[in-house]
Amino acid sequence: KETKLISAMLSFVADSLLQPYPEYTSFSDIICAFHFAIQLKSVEVTRFKELVSVIPEILEKIDLKNTSGLPLDVTAVILSLNALDSVNKEQERWLISKLHRYHQVHHVIDTTIYSCEHESVVEKRPKWMAIQAVHMFIETVVMGHLKYFNKTVPYSNRVQMFMSRSGDFTKKSTLKKIELVLSQMYKEFSTTHPEDSEAFAQSCIRFYIEIISKLSMGKTAPEDELIEKLLDTVFTTGPEKEGLETKDLTPFLKSKNDSVPVVRSFLLQLLLQNNYERTREHIKTYFEKAQSTLTIGGYDVLIQLQILYSQLYEDSLFERHSNLDDKNKLQMLIQVVTDSKTRLLSLENQLTENENLTLEFLECVGGIRFALHHYTDWINDKYCRNATEDTRLHDRLQGVISELCLQKSLNTKTRGPQILLLKLLFRKYGETGFKKITADPAMSWVLPESVSTPSHVHLVDHFVIYGIIYCNEVKILICEAVTDQIFHNLKSFKPKTPPAMVSLALSIFMEVTQTYTKAINDKTRVPGHVIQEIAKFVNSSRFSPDIKRLMSTLVNNTFHGEGKVPQLFARPDQSLINRIYSSVVVHVAAGFIGKTDHLLRPFYMMLTNPIILEHAYLPAMPEDFAEDARRLLGGQYYKCPNGHIYLITECGRPTEVKNCAVCGKTSKQSVPIGGTEHKLIDNNEVFIRDSKPDTGYILGVATMSP
Numbered sequence: 004k005e006t007k008l009i010s011a012m013l014s015f016v017a018d019s020l021l022q023p024y025p026e027y028t029s030f031s032d033i034i035c036a037f038h039f040a041i042q043l044k045s046v047e048v049t050r051f052k053e054l055v056s057v058i059p060e061i062l063e064k065i066d067l068k069n070t071s072g073l074p075l076d077v078t079a080v081i082l083s084l085n086a087l088d089s090v091n092k093e094q095e096r097w098l099i100s101k102l103h104r105y106h107q108v109h110h111v112i113d114t115t116i117y118s119c120e121h122e123s124v125v126e127k128r129p130k131w132m133a134i135q136a137v138h139m140f141i142e143t144v145v146m147g148h149l150k151y152f153n154k155t156v157p158y159s160n161r162v163q164m165f166m167s168r169s170g171d172f173t174k175k176s177t178l179k180k181i182e183l184v185l186s187q188m189y190k191e192f193s194t195t196h197p198e199d200s201e202a203f204a205q206s207c208i209r210f211y212i213e214i215i216s217k218l219s220m221g222k223t224a225p226e227d228e229l230i231e232k233l234l235d236t237v238f239t240t241g242p243e244k245e246g247l248e249t250k251d252l253t254p255f256l257k258s259k260n261d262s263v264p265v266v267r268s269f270l271l272q273l274l275l276q277n278n279y280e281r282t283r284e285h286i287k288t289y290f291e292k293a294q295s296t297l298t299i300g301g302y303d304v305l306i307q308l309q310i311l312y313s314q315l316y317e318d319s320l321f322e323r324h325s326n327l328d329d330k331n332k333l334q335m336l337i338q339v340v341t342d343s344k345t346r347l348l349s350l351e352n353q354l355t356e357n358e359n360l361t362l363e364f365l366e367c368v369g370g371i372r373f374a375l376h377h378y379t380d381w382i383n384d385k386y387c388r389n390a391t392e393d394t395r396l397h398d399r400l401q402g403v404i405s406e407l408c409l410q411k412s413l414n415t416k417t418r419g420p421q422i423l424l425l426k427l428l429f430r431k432y433g434e435t436g437f438k439k440i441t442a443d444p445a446m447s448w449v450l451p452e453s454v455s456t457p458s459h460v461h462l463v464d465h466f467v468i469y470g471i472i473y474c475n476e477v478k479i480l481i482c483e484a485v486t487d488q489i490f491h492n493l494k495s496f497k498p499k500t501p502p503a504m505v506s507l508a509l510s511i512f513m514e515v516t517q518t519y520t521k522a523i524n525d526k527t528r529v530p531g532h533v534i535q536e537i538a539k540f541v542n543s544s545r546f547s548p549d550i551k552r553l554m555s556t557l558v559n560n561t562f563h564g565e566g567k568v569p570q571l572f573a574r575p576d577q578s579l580i581n582r583i584y585s586s587v588v589v590h591v592a593a594g595f596i597g598k599t600d601h602l603l604r605p606f607y608m609m610l611t612n613p614i615i616l617e618h619a620y621l622p623a624m625p626e627d628f629a630e631d632a633r634r635l636l637g638g639q640y641y642k643c644p645n646g647h648i649y650l651i652t653e654c655g656r657p658t659e660v661k662n663c664a665v666c667g668k669t670s671k672q673s674v675p676i677g678g679t680e681h682k683l684i685d686n687n688e689v690f691i692r693d694s695k696p697d698t699g700y701i702l703g704v705a706t707m708s709p
Contacts (some may be wrong), residue, residue, distance in 0.1 A: 008051075008062075008065065008075065047074045047075055047076045048075070048076075050076035050079075050111045050114070050115060051075045051076045051079050053108055053111050054076065054079045054080065054083060054108055054111055054112075055079065057104050057105075057107050057108045058083045058086075058104060058105070058108070060086065061079050061082050061083055061086075064082050064085075064086075065078060065079065065082060073119070073121060073123070073124075074119075076111070076115050077115055077119050077121070077124060080111075080112050080115045080116055080124075080127070081123060081124065081127055083105070083112070084112075084127050084130050084131060084134075105134055105138070106138050109135070109138075112131060113131075113222075116128055116131055117222045117223075128223075129171055129172075132171075132172045132218050133163070135217065135218060136162065136172070136214060136218060137159060137162055137163045139210055139213045139214065139217070140158070140159050140162045140210055141159055143206050143209045143210040143213065143659070144158065144159075144203075144206045144207060144210055145158070145159055147202075147206045147659055148199070148202070148203060148206065151192075151196065151199070154192070154195070154196075158188050161184065161188075162184065165180065165181075165184050172214065172218040172219050173218075173219055173220075173223055173224070173225040173226055173229060174225075174226055174228075174229060175226065175228040175229040175231075175232050177219075178214075178215070178219060178229055178232065179232075181211065181214060181254065182211070182254040182255075182256070185207045185210070185211060185254040185255075186254065186255060186256070188207065189203060189204055189207055189255065204255065205679055205680070206659075207254060207255075208251075208252075208253050208254065208255075209658050209659065211252075211253065211254040212252060215233070215252070215273070216273055220273045220274075224281055224282070227285070230274070230282065230285045231285070233252070233270055234270075234285065234288060234289060234292065236250060236252060236253075237249060237250060237252060237270055238250075238289075238292040238293070238296060248296065249296055252270060270289065271286070271289055271311070271312065271315055272315050272318070272319075274286050274289060275315050275316055275318070275319035286362065287362060290308075290312065290362055293308055294308065309360050309365055312362070312365050312369075313365045313366075313368045313369040313372070314369070314372075315369075316365065316366050316369035316370075317369040317370075317372045317373045317376075320339075320369065320370065320373040321373065330396065332377070333396040333397065333399075333400055334396065336373075336374045336377055336378070336400055337396070337399055337400050337403055339370045339371075339373065339374050340370075340371065340374045340400070340403045340404055340407055341403055342370070343367040343368075343370040343371050343374075343407075344371075344403070344406070344407050344410065344413070346363060346364075346367050347364070347367045347413055348410075348412065348413070350363065350364050350367070371407070371420055371423075372423065374400075374404065375404070375420065375423055375424050375427055376427065378400060378401070378404055378424070379424070379427045379428055379431050379432075381397050381400070382428065382432075382440060404420075404424070405448045407420050408420050408421035408424060408448060408449070409421075409448055414451070416451070421449070421451055422451070424449060425449065425450070425451070428440060428441075428449065439578075439579040464513055465586065465590075466506075466509045466510075466513065466586075466590065469502065469505075469506050469509070472502055472503055472506050473506040473509065473510065476503070476506070477496075477498075477503060477506040477507050477510050478506070478510040478513070478514070480492050480493045480496055480510075481493065481507075481510040481511060481514045481515065481537070482510075482514060484533060484536065484537055485514050485515065485518075485529050485533060488533060490536050490540070493537070493540055494540055497545075498546075504546060504547075504550050504596075505550075505593045505594060505596070507554070508550060508553055508554050508557060508589070508593040508596075509589065509590065509593055511537070511541075511554055511557045511558055512557050512585075512586065512589045514529075515529060515534060515537060515557065515558055516557045516558070516560055516573050516585075516589075517573060517582075518534075518573075519560045519573035519574060520573045520574060520575055520577055520582065521575065522575050523575075534558060534559075537558050538555065538558045538559060541554045541555055541558055542555065547596070549596045550593075550596050553589075553592055553593060553596060557589065560572065560573050571584070571585045571588060573585070591606065594606075594607065595607050595610070605619075638650055638651045638652040638653055638654070638655040639651055639655030639656070639689065640689070640690040641657075641676070641677075641683065641687055641688065641689055641690055642687065642688050642689075642690045643663040643665075643666060643674050643676045643687060644674060644686040644687065645663070645665075645666055645670075645674060647663055647665040647666060648690050649663070649676055649677075651677065654681075656681040657677040657678030657679065657681065657682065657683050657684075658677075658678075658679065658680070658681065659677055659678075659679065660675050660676070660677045660678060660679060660684065661675070661676055661677055662674060662675060662676065663675075663676045675687075
């Protein structure tokens with residue numbers, strides 16, 4: 004039935020596409036149009052297939068003739084949610100287990116139900132929110148207290164019954180009912196199990212915060228009354244009603260105020276991620292309350308608040324504009340930089356202040372940081388990958404950024420857009436890439452007058468993997484000739500092994516060929532008479548014809564001769580990427596000529612006699628999906644006390660304590676991992692993926708990766 008449904012839908016789409024275009028007469032035109040129709044519907048079909056694979060009973064109820072003109076995936080979502088309406092009380096326990104299936108396709112339902120504004124879809128959103136809420140309760144409360152399973156499962160049924168009647172989670176009344184239900188549960192639990200009442204309370208708080216972040220302020224904007232309630236919860240009146248105090252975001256009304264005022268960045272982040280224009284007044288209220296409350300902490304605390312707001316505003320821009328295509332994103336960045344510069348100049352009186360900065364000023368700073376981060380990504384395409392696509396919009400962006408960085412009233416020796424861009428470039432591309440970028444006269448504006456950089460970019464010497472032969476026996480002879488003009492040691496050198504000859508060729512490339520990339524008037528460039536002396540040594544040597552020809556090419560920089568590759572020709576305007584390619588080509592050529600180079604022997608055999616390797620295996624690194632998983636799921640890696648790696652997804656900060664699965668499996672130990680309230684357990688630590696390569700390898704030792 005599923006195949007028939009998809010076939011019928013595609014046939015209908017193709018027919019409707021072709022009908023307005025009678026010029027499609029040839030078979031190839033029809034095939035092209037049909038493929039185009041399939042491409043348009045591929046996302047819809049993929050979502051539909053995912054839903055059916057997890058909830059197959061959808062097929063029993065779907066009727067293609069009566070879908071109200073809705074896409075197939077939207078119809079499937081509506082039917083899957085309708086299936087929960089008919090559940091009676093005897094089936095409630097079965098319902099809890101069934102919710103897990105819905106969670107498997109939550110991304111499909113979530114995307115579909117909020118991308119369609121049809122009346123029949125919108126009316127299902129509260130139902131979907133209720134399903135998500137029950138699943139959140141099971142994950143955060145029930146699974147966190149498995150030894151009280153018989154106690155907490157009825158709680159989940161109670162939550163399900165309440166959620167099905169509560170309606171819209173974006174309303175204040177719904178949130179107050181949730182607080183009432185959680186307070187009643189906590190009171191019951193603490194009466195029967197006082198020893199674990201605090202842990203249960205923390206689980207309830209995590210559930211409450213998830214409700215707020217994912218349902219109340221997740222997909223749709225909440226009502227103003229709900230935001231005002233959250234602000235009143237976080238900033239509350241002190242016991243003597245003198246000034247405001249801060250308080251944790253909790254469903255329990257009797258929770259204590261903070262002894263020292265604390266910035267609740269969680270609520271501020273939610274406000275910024277929401278519809279910004281609509282919630283701006285609430286953000287202003289939050290900022291005013293925070294500033295008046297934090298005066299107790301002094302000047303440093305206010306500065307922390309201002310930095311936090313600027314960074315969160317920058318993050319919200321990344322979130323809001325993540326789906327733009329390149330053209331629209333560039334136009335948006337140009338507008339952000341232009342507007343921010345104009346607004347900052349109008350707020351010139353705040354440029355010299357460190358205190359009492361307005362929201363508008365901090366938003367300008369966040370907008371500029373956002374634009375500069377994107378600009379550094381484009382620089383990578385231009386200077387490190389030699390991108391050739393149309394760069395007119397990029398050039399406009401560079402123009403407005405250069406004007407911003409050269410505006411004296413916005414930049415000082417220690418701070419401002421120019422200093423920030425300098426730090427971002429150096430941090431992202433390192434010394435070599437940074438020097439290459441700033442060597443371009445068109446990028447001279449990046450460097451402040453107080454900072455200078457050498458005009459030449461040094462190529463990193465990767466040939467040191469040859470060890471003593473290269474570093475201590477051969478290269479030192481070329482260096483003596485180049486720097487000190489001592490030639491007698493070089494002329495008396497007689498390499499007896501192929502690795503020694505290969506090392507000599509590579510040394511000539513690094514110390515002689517690379518001198519051609521320096522400007523003619525550069526004082527560090529190797530003098531012509533030194534190059535002539537080295538050339539005489541090569542021509543008079545008794546090397547093999549192949550290695551002698553290679554060395555002569557390297558000394559005289561004759562890659563650009565007839566039949567050769569011009570990209571390998573060393574010259575001052577040679578791009579960094581082509582210089583790196585040159586080093587790879589020279590390395591491979593020298594290794595092939597030497598033939599006994601243990602690192603390159605397999606590649607030599609591939610080119611000269613590949614049949615030998617038909618049944619051979621080459622040592623390689625195993626494919627590592629850990630970083631791909633982190634990028635997909637978000638979050639941060641951590642280590643348990645015994646060194647086992649685990650991942651906390653989403654925000655990457657711990658919100659619950661569990662036991663290490665590896666420790667439990669291997670040594671039968673219960674080793675706690677994670678933490679609560681974004682605080683990591685003391686004996687756990689952040690894991691930084693920093694593989695250090697061994698000699699002869701690029702990727703390092705396999706056991707160093709999780």
